[in-house]
Amino acid sequence: MNALEAKLKRCNPDTLKLIVTDGIFSMEGDIVRLPDLIRVADKYNATVMVDDAHSIGVLGKNGSGTVHISGLPIG
Numbered sequence: 487m488n489a490l491e492a493k494l495k496r497c498n499p500d501t502l503k504l505i506v507t508d509g510i511f512s513m514e515g516d517i518v519r520l521p522d523l524i525r526v527a528d529k530y531n532a533t534v535m536v537d538d539a540h541s542i543g544v545l546g547k548n549g550s551g552t553v554h555i556s557g558l559p560i561g
């Protein structure tokens with residue numbers, strides 16, 4: 487999160503910013519800390535896109551993925 491925030495700080499505040507992350511990182515099985523990521527994204531007015539290829543069908547209620555297990559609304 488610190489590395490991400492350092493990068494966002496260097497961005498022009500008027501530009502569109504898109505943060506793309508894996509839901510589960512396939513090499514180690516780490517799960518994204520989505521609430522923390524969204525907090526940082528909101529601070530810098532950035533949009534978050536989650537590639538949940540390794541999570542959909544595996545994690546969360548009915549396999550709904552990392553968004554669901556992070557306690558965030560799905561929509």
Ligand SMILES: Cc1ncc(COP(=O)(O)O)c(C=O)c1O
Nearest residue numbers: 508509510511512537538539540
């Ligand atoms: C995070 C993630 N998303 C998507 C894919 C699928 O990639 P592709 O469409 O190139 O097969 C992979 C493949 O392993 C992946 O690790």
